[in-house]
Amino acid sequence: MRNFLSVEELTALLAQGAPVRLIDVRWRLDRPDGRADYLAGHIPGAVYVPLDTELSTHGRADEGRHPLPSTATLQEAARRWGVREGDVVVAYDDAKGISAARAWWLLRQAGVDVRVLDGGLGAWTAAGHALTTDDVTTEQGDVVLEEIGADALTIDEAAAFPASGVLLDVRAPERYRGETEPLDPVAGHIPGALNLPTLRHLDADGTILDPDSIRATIAELGVTAGTPVAAYCGSGVTAAHTAMVLAEAGVDAKVFPGSWSQWSNTSGRPVAIGSEPG
Template structure:
């Protein structure tokens, strides 16, 4: 099953009257609240989704920056977005699909048919389509979600994963090596993890590369057919994008949602540095 949707495909579906719900998941580390950006211009009919409150929850530092929401919280949010049983959800952002992928990862676990708009807002405007500035408030949906969480690793699962599969650290390579750490208390990576920054899977326009190129890049990191794979990042958002890319390449992957923010805030967890897994 495809996991990305082009602008032309989205427009064709909407023109044909298909049950499509578009969600705007504008979020960045430097601007976690994307509501004002949404109001400045969004795809017509798109509902704004706050990642920090509807696609994650918050607790102690040793739980990470973006723990999973409960299924009940996600279901209430999905109904607020106007999602009904049988709808196709299309998520987009203005950050190369990174935050939209978080919605994809959660909704996919919940049994919702979901895609990510390839190239996001940039692709929409580059194709000459107009933006809207209204605040879309749809009628409440009735979707019933499956229980989420089966696609997630605990911190102990992540620690043990390299012994039986490939654990990918998808942050920037310098953070993996421990040369810099702008957000968390320790620099480095989980011992045994391999570095594969998620941006390697995208072109200059933020669109996903072709499947054969993806598979070649993944194979270089040790990901081949039948290999168990999991991904982590800083706080469990970017890792969902790698899971999205892996799914596009035909590989099912798990995500460690606590990621480095949980690992580095948990006393006693070992830390590796340098370019090798350790």
């Protein structure tokens, strides 16, 4: 099953009256509350989804910035969005799919048929489609979610992962090398991790590259058919995007949701710096 949906495919589904539930997952590190952007203009019928409160939870610093929500919390949220059994959920954002991928990663684990709009809001408007400014509320959904968490690594599992597979650090190279760290108390990367920024998988307009190109990129890091793969980032959001892209190329990847925000806030965890993994 494809994980991305083009604007043309989405408009065809809507024209057919297919059971589609659109969710607007606008979120950025510098502007985590995307509601104002949503109200300024969104795809007609889309419900706003706050990533910080419905696609994650909050606790101690050593749990990371975006720990997983409970299955019950996610189910309550999905029902608020109006998701019903059998619906196709289409998530989008205005950040090259980075935040929408968090919804994809969680809902996929929960057994929901979920896709991400390729190119996001920009692709929608570039195709000449209109936006609306209403605050969409829907009838309560009835979806029943499966238990989530099986695709997530604990901090100990992430530490051990390079011994048996490829652990990808998908942050910017300068953060991987430890030259800068704008958010967390320590700079560097998890020992053994290889750097593969998730934006390498996208065109300039934010649409995904073809699967062969993605497979060629990850092959440079030793990822071939059957290689265990996991990804982490700053707080488990961007890593979900890498997992989604790899799934499109036929590669299943785990995600360490605590990511660097948990690792760097946990006493005693070793830190590597420089361009080499060790």
